[in-house]
Amino acid sequence: MSGVLFASVVRVADGLPLSASTDYEQDRDLHETRKHMKALSKKLPHFPDRCTFRSGPYNVNYPSVLAFCFLDELQKEFIVTYDSKRVGAAIRPYSFIQFDMVIQKTKHRYNSPRSLSTKINMADMQTEIKLRPPYQLTPDDLHGVNGFSARSSAKYKGIAPTQTLEPLTLSGIVSCVLSVLCGGLNLLRGVHAIESVLQNEDEDFSYVIAFFLGTAACLYQCFLFAYFSVWRNVKSFLALALVCVCNMYLFQLRNLWQILFHVAVAACMTLHTHLRQPLGKAPDYNV
Known part of the structure; x- marks a missing residue:
């Protein structure tokens, strides 16, 4: 017809x-x-x-x-x-x-x-x-x-x-770069922790896990900031919580300023993920 x-x-x-x-x-x-x-x-x-x-x-x-x-x-x-x-x-x-x-x-x-x-x-x-x-x-x-x-x-x-997100802001880009830096630092410390475990059996392997989990949380926050996904705000908050837990566990290996830096960067990433909303949210009706 x-x-x-x-x-x-x-x-x-x-x-x-x-x-x-x-x-x-x-x-x-x-x-x-x-x-x-x-x-x-x-x-x-x-x-x-x-x-x-x-x-x-x-x-x-x-x-x-x-x-x-x-x-x-x-x-x-x-x-x-x-x-x-x-x-x-x-x-x-x-x-x-x-x-x-x-x-x-x-x-x-x-x-x-x-x-x-x-x-x-x-x-x-x-x-x-x-x-x-x-x-x-x-x-x-x-x-x-x-x-x-x-x-x-x-x-x-x-x-x-794929839902398009709002344009990137300068502060969001800076936070993302810092989050990648935190992930890289965690990865580097994790590799060194593995070397210490291999050289000394008395070393605690759980520190290695904490470093690598911190790396994964930082990079995942960058992913949530860059791409749309379901429950992205909740996921980003959970990643922030994981960063906090990992840094609390690594308290003996880091000073207070280092811990505050990692937590602050993760908190900024969570905030910018929340602020960067999808473009053109679909209405609750269709034709």
């Missing part, structure tokens, strides 16, 4: 429909597609953010650059029009049905390619789709336990986009 027939805006967290097209054809196949869309909306948190689904002669999120430009434009307009707190507080289905006016206007534009061609730039979307092609859902995916089927569970891994 060519052109846009139906569009719906739903809240990702619970699948609550927020708005939808009100003038759609009462076609049997389209009715069946809308049933599949309703099932899909209940499982959105378990799917990649860009998917396609074939249902008879129709597609949900038709896999073309034009269709994804349409969806992207609707989402941006919805974000601008409605405050996220209002969206989160909505309890009734179709609380924002008035947004249908925007859907109809946008749908009309996208169903008239001549008038559309001069108003959108598809280059960015083409690049996005090439780098991250939409995932093709199947009926098994929709009816699988918690949104996953045996076929798809493995394929979902790695499909979600």
Whole structure:
């Protein structure tokens, strides 16, 4: 089928429909597609953010650059029009049905390619789709336990986009360099500790473990600062705690200023990891 027939805006967290097209054809196949869309909306948190689904002669999120430009434009307009707190507080289905006016206007534009061609730039979307092609859902995916089927569970891994973080700051870069320095110092002292253990059996090998754990904690904090991951703030705090524990254990081998330096650098890395937030946090709704 060519052109846009139906569009719906739903809240990702619970699948609550927020708005939808009100003038759609009462076609049997389209009715069946809308049933599949309703099932899909209940499982959105378990799917990649860009998917396609074939249902008879129709597609949900038709896999073309034009269709994804349409969806992207609707989402941006919805974000601008409605405050996220209002969206989160909505309890009734179709609380924002008035947004249908925007859907109809946008749908009309996208169903008239001549008038559309001069108003959108598809280059960015083409690049996005090439780098991250939409995932093709199947009926098994929709009816699988918690949104996953045996076929798809493995394929979902790695499909979600890597979240981009805010630009680096000078203080963040300095903290990262100092953290690498602390890791290098711990590694060097750990190697020397191994030599001491080999030369003297009375040496405590646990010091070696403490030095190497300190190295791992420092480098892991740098990784969390540079790249997005789930629970990165919690992980960074745990790495800080590990640095503190290691330095407390190494109290006999380091003076107070050395210990304070290592702990302070780790604390700065935890702070900068917390301050460096992801760019363009996704809203709790989708189209």
